Amino acid sequence: MGHPSHSADCGSLNDALRLPIICEPDPSSQTLVAPKNSIKLLDRKRVLGWLSENVPEKRLNHILRVEETAIKLAEYHNLDWERAAQAGLLHDLAKYFKPKRLLEIAKADGIKLDPVDEINPHLLHADVGAIVARDEFGVVDTEVLAAIYNHTLGRPGMSLISCVVFLADGMEPGRGDTTELNEIRKLSRKNLHRAVLQICEDSMRSLFASRSLIHPRVLQTRNWALQMAQQSAKGDKPKLSSA
């Protein structure tokens, strides 16, 4: 099992992916599409071999369903399905890393930690997954890396490919057949931001019910997705908050 190296030459993933954390939509983020030649062929067989040693079979099946769901959703919206496929396949590389290891790798790479990350380092499996994709599999495409990084909490200003992978992770067929999930599957074809909004709110409602801490980035992503969805509905400006 390879441990990601952290040579100074690699630079910080956080620097490479850093996007402004704002609630107002950041138009520049829509142009975060790496030049076509930055996406390299990925040795899918090698990734599957690595995964079979590092995650249980049940998780591997989830990963394959996320890959397939991401491809279909990207194709449906005329987005780059190859990037969606790579990020889908690589999104859970660090899912079974121990908390101590996640914290060590994230800190070594300069990831800025929220207190909720420190209490619940498992959330860092997304950030660390992107680091492993870069260091173990040589992924350099910033949009693929960002989609891995953003797959759990989202991020204000994330690209449409990130939205696709975020949604695919939450709605792949193995997640179930509830009314809420079927609503998200339907929304994901109508409007990606509207579906991201819904999944963030469903997730927060569920974390209210289970009395769990909520990472502040979920709310930042929700506020951003709300604004994006409202802007795309012609003439519908964001409503102002009363709290």
Place this chain on the structure above:
Amino acid sequence: MGHPSHSADCGSLNDALRLPIICEPDPSSQTLVAPKNSIKLLDRKRVLGWLSENVPEKRLNHILRVEETAIKLAEYHNLDWERAAQAGLLHDLAKYFKPKRLLEIAKADGIKLDPVDEINPHLLHADVGAIVARDEFGVVDTEVLAAIYNHTLGRPGMSLISCVVFLADGMEPGRGDTTELNEIRKLSRKNLHRAVLQICEDSMRSLFASRSLIHPRVLQTRNWALQMAQQSAKGDKPKLSSA
């Protein structure tokens, strides 16, 4: 109608009240109780005169109900009812200030603005209310000022008097007789942090439904109140988040 002055001698309210914005409870905040002699007698008649010129009668009646509810709740929990009364009476001083004026006063006093404040300056009526209380009515007690400042969004680490005023504003009898409100009224007698948690979650659910932006401080307050409530339930540690 008096306009709050902003002499350099007053210092920044933000400096005076600055508390760490963290999700972990800050034990030091529990000692943010000004020495008894820092709470001065307030000329209640003068405040009522000022309010009658600056807020409509309906709002004045709400303010009086918040004052009364805060006194009762403070007495019930053996807290300083005088501080609760002052903050209750003064909490909505800036409720009818125009957005431009709220932004100007907040910026002049060094209040750090979130993008949601800039989109919806009305949220600043709490911060600016504390500035008016200080500059127009000579309030110097930091706990009273903090309770005014925290009455809308709360704040991680806020004092029990702040919790009382935050709750009184949300649950005073004029707010209605719904199941949710009656639950909060009941919880407020059992455990102040548990009631703060509930009001934050109810507020977020309602803002989900109305498709409104949500200020990040509501979630920070919710996470903090959750941890405080769980710590007070013996042997019940905070559950870790899955998002």
